[in-house]
Amino acid sequence: MSEGKDMSFFGHIGELRGHLIRSIIAIVIASFAVGYNINWIMDHVFFGPTRNDFPTFKIVNHFSRMLLGSDSIELPKEFPVRVQRLYQQFNVMIAVSIFGGLVIAFPFIVWELWRFIGPALHPNERKNSIFIINSVWILFVMGVMCGYFLILPFAVNFGVIFKISDIIIPLYDLSDYTALFLQVVIGMGVVFLFPILIYFLTIVGILNPKFMKKYRRHAVVLIMVVAAIITPADVLSMIMAALPLLILYEVSIIMCHYTFKKLQKREAGLQV
Structure with a gap:
């Protein structure tokens, strides 16, 4: 929106189109940057949670050695990944590139969204909107980091160590791991x-702090359901996902109040 101008409906649409085009261009540029470095990103970032030297495992094992005298998490030295379709690696590269570009370009x-709605707000509302706009991308990035460093490693650990027979030789499908990666990381980013x-x-009068406190128990059940959807079937990953969501709910009550x-x-x- 252009400040100080009364624009028609189609004028607003045209202005919004410009912001959307710039946002898409930013995603495309960031995606190309990720795609250009796809080999390094796949080896060090994408498959990072499958290795014992991942920061989360190193921290857990450090405290485990202090308390128990031994490592509590030890993944196999190899994480054999197979592809079954001709263009499977190419499709995964596109998915990872777009996801990485979206995360990088999200701020x-x-x-751009604030630039569109900012001129239409009053000065006091504009000050508050700056805080809200910054909170959006900060919370999203925090959710992505929480999913990547806190939930995904334990989900991978459970999937690797769980066995129903020693006869079975594990060969992990690339698309399955990609789906797990995006499900956990994007899911936590959105939920945050x-x-x-x-x-x-x-603001619109639908919620109030009394309502949120009254239905806190119901919210806990809903949070557990959401955590179960975001994470795989293991209970530990679900609990790890539910804990930050429960904290977010309490923070939301304070914000609502x-x-x-x-x-x-x-x-x-x-x-008056």
């Missing part, structure tokens, strides 16, 4: 935006 995308959703629902009181003061000032 720019959010900034929950406080932003609560903020807007409070603060926003609700602020709205009440504003309404009281208008009535």
Whole structure:
């Protein structure tokens, strides 16, 4: 939107199109950068959680040696990955490149969104919107990091060590691992935006802190369901995913309480 101008509906659409085009260009450029370095990214980032020298495993084993005297997590030295289709590696490269480009360009995308809606806001609303816009990309990146460093390693560990027979020789499918990777990492990135959703629902009057406190137990059940959807079947990964979501819910209650009181003061000032 252009500040100080009354634009028609199609003018707004044209302005929005410009922001969307720039956002798409940013994703494409970032995706090409990821694709150009795909070999290094696959070896060191994508398959990082399958190796014993992954930071999460090193930290867990460090404390395990202090408390138990031995490592509690030890993955096999090899993680054999197979491909069954001719273009499977190419498809995975495209998926990883687009995902990596989206994560890298996400702050720019959010900034473009703020540039579109910012001029239409009042000065006070604009100050608050800067905080919200920054919170969006920060929470998303935090969710991605939480999924990558906290949940994915334990999900991989469970899938590797679980055996029903020593006769079975493990050969892991590339597409299955890719699906697990994206499911956990993207899922946590999206779910971490929950406080932003609560903020807007409070603004429009749908939620209030009393409601959120009253139905806290129901929210815990829902959080466990969401954690089960994001993670594989093992209980440990589900618990690891549910813990940050429970903390986010408590943070959302605080945010809802603060926003609700602020709205009440504003309404009281208008009535006077």
